Amino acid sequence: MAERVYLYDTTLRDGTQGEGISLSVEDKLKIVRKLDELGIDYIEGGWPGSNPKDMAFFEAVKNVNLSHAKITAFGSTRRPGIAAADDANLKKILESGAQTVAIFGKTWDFHVTEALQTTLDENLFMISESVQFLKGNGLEVIFDAEHFFDGFKRNPDYALKTLQAAAAAGADCVTLCDTNGGSLPHEIEAIVREVASHLLVPIGIHCHNDGELAVANTLAAVRAGARHVQGTINGYGERCGNANLISVIPNLQLKLGYDCIPEEHLNTLTSISNYVHEVANQVPPSHQPFVGKSAFAHKGGIHVSAVLKHPETYEHIPPESVGNRRRVLVSELSGQSNVLYKAKEWNYDFDKHRNRSREIINTIKEKEHQGYQYEAAEASLELLVKQAVGELKDYFTLDHFKVFVEKTGSETLTTEAVIKLLVNGQVVHTAAEGNGPVNALDHALRKALEEFFPIIKNMYLSDYKVRVLDEADATASKVRVLIESSDGKEKWSTIGVSTNIIEASWYALIDSVRYYFMKHEDALKDCPAYQLHTVKS
Incomplete structure (x- = not known):
């Protein structure tokens, strides 16, 4: 004993x-x-x-x-x-x-x-x-x-x-x-x-x-x-x-x-840790040993390839023993194994010997070179993969958008966004105000899509982060926008990159909406715009 x-x-x-x-x-x-x-x-x-x-x-x-x-x-x-x-x-x-x-x-x-x-x-x-x-x-x-x-x-x-x-x-x-x-x-x-x-x-x-x-x-x-x-x-x-x-x-x-x-309580360590962080109003450190989000995260292609064969090659204990889970990240350091693991995780039929996986890896590496960071935005990554395998629905297409910001003297700053979309062959043209350009775009996009996809009312933006990628270029710098969204039950993160903060925010915003629609296909069947075409890869 x-x-x-x-x-x-x-x-x-x-x-x-x-x-x-x-x-x-x-x-x-x-x-x-x-x-x-x-x-x-x-x-x-x-x-x-x-x-x-x-x-x-x-x-x-x-x-x-x-x-x-x-x-x-x-x-x-x-x-x-x-x-x-x-x-x-x-x-x-x-x-x-x-x-x-x-x-x-x-x-x-x-x-x-x-x-x-x-x-x-x-x-x-x-x-x-x-x-x-x-x-x-x-x-x-x-x-x-x-x-x-x-x-x-x-x-x-x-x-x-x-x-x-x-x-x-x-x-x-x-x-x-x-x-x-x-x-x-x-x-x-x-x-x-x-x-x-x-x-x-x-x-x-x-x-x-x-x-x-x-x-x-x-x-x-x-x-x-x-x-x-x-x-x-x-x-x-x-x-x-x-x-x-x-x-x-x-x-x-x-x-x-x-x-x-008690041995049967060991697998509650992760949930206990997160619970106490939540009650204490602390952000759980991603790299906290045993229970952190990154504790069993694998990024290097060689590591992932080995873990797929035998998890103990790069894991000192099974993550499930402490209530955690294995994560595979996809980035410029990835190999085919990373993409194959994620495809399997998302229930996509992906053959290792098909050229498609290599094409996706090359696309990811090119986008990461441009400033994207998919390990922090797995929802955008899944959209990219689903598009590559020809399974992403074309929920809506942007014709154009305009954002107006006005301040006169001591008057309050006002922001308005105008959006023109094509939804299931129908042109939708609408406008909305917000407390900033991104908020106004969010409101206008929702207003344009609610008639066709009522479930959009269930989701909302829960966090918004901007990072300047090349500070030496001052106001012409490229920026990365990360948006976290939620429906009250789940959270997901999307990304956009551009030299224009509004455009970067738009990319992250539409990825967030598309991801939510993709994950709730069953709920879309009764929507007016359900008869959709797939996006060409």
């Missing part, structure tokens, strides 16, 4: 100390439910004595039915010179109703004398008496040894005495903290192994990511004997963040063979 490693999540406390991270009480409760479902053992809710919001969380979480996790309060040892029973912060911990507490204490002599400005002996009493007080009130106590690795490197005897004081007072676990995040894996492993030879209580590890080694340091600590692991979802935390549990869990469970969460 695999050895157990207990997971302690501090996203709701340490994670919220990260720049740009702020969670309401309701946000915290949502995340608590997800972490409990995942199988996290301890969920640290906050510091009851530090602010009213954390106290409100502990009151609210009492009404949440949890199947596995223990809600944990956070706090510090008593202040110098007062009794633990009289310490306001320790009293607040008891008032929170939490049955588990993590209290931190100083283990680096430099911090004791300079930050706390007390004696080394008094600090030992502060640790011991605080643990005794909380244990005496029936709590499970985890002692977080703040700055332990820095303290041990400078004064190992005193750093060990702080741990021994906590253990002797009844601490259920002592967690060694790399608070400044500057230690290296070999240092962590050696020091944890040394500590383990002096203590009988379970040892934990809490690493920060200032050297981008928090995950590596955590794994090193477990290898040396730590069986309690602290971290945050997505690595949120102060400065450079904390150890990322989304990476720690699969490394411990899939690579090192430890038991962390």
Whole structure:
């Protein structure tokens, strides 16, 4: 049977100390439910004595039915010179109703004398008496040894005495903290192994990511004997963040063979990661290991060819094991394998030995040379491929469009677009206003097509990005426009490139509409303009 490693999540406390991270009480409760479902053992809710919001969380979480996790309060040892029973912060911990507490204490002599400005002996009493007080009130106590690795490197005897004081007072676990995040894996492993030879209580590890080694340091600590692991979802935390549990869990469970969460929950890691990003109003990093959109994305032709034969040639684990999926990108670096993979993904019958695949690759490479970037606009790529195989319908044809922008004196700027289209042999000529040229074009195009394709009412533009490709040409520069569209259920991205921003936007705009129509052929059958011709390749 695999050895157990207990997971302690501090996203709701340490994670919220990260720049740009702020969670309401309701946000915290949502995340608590997800972490409990995942199988996290301890969920640290906050510091009851530090602010009213954390106290409100502990009151609210009492009404949440949890199947596995223990809600944990956070706090510090008593202040110098007062009794633990009289310490306001320790009293607040008891008032929170939490049955588990993590209290931190100083283990680096430099911090004791300079930050706390007390004696080394008094600090030992502060640790011991605080643990005794909380244990005496029936709590499970985890002692977080703040700055332990820095303290041990400078004064190992005193750093060990702080741990021994906590253990002797009844601490259920002592967690060694790399608070400044500057230690290296070999240092962590050696020091944890040394500590383990002096203590009988379970040892934990809490690493920060200032050297981008928090995950590596955590794994090193477990290898040396730590069986309690602290971290945050997505690595949120102060400065450079904390150890990322989304990476720690699969490394411990899939690579090192430890038991962390139920095996059947591993494939929820990607959805949990994205959920927490969403609640925290953060954009999920594409390159986040294990769960990022690019974590199993393949671009080079040689890579894709090998992955098609045996996925393990360029994938360290099956993406499905953590709830992710394989993606193949098509760009100027692509070979036939990339196009064949995408064709198969889109259910197109594409023979590797036909000249068509090579023609498509050459077209893609030429367009990427012009400034297109299909890995960021797969909807436009699919349209290109479908046109090449002769399956793209000619939903509408542009005759011309005009855009008028007018500003007179102090009057509000007005924009109007006029469009003339050919739809199923019928000329449609219409105009619409908008709050800018692209918005006006979007409105005019919709107005022209609604009569023929009513389903266009279901889609909308959700994002619009412009990038200048050759800044040296100033206002004559070529621009790339990326448009993201949605129907409330799915999202897709399209691209346009031109030296004229309006023309580039038009290309991306019509690709977005054509892609939506293409994906909803069944819904078009009842539309007046369904009898369509295919676009010539």
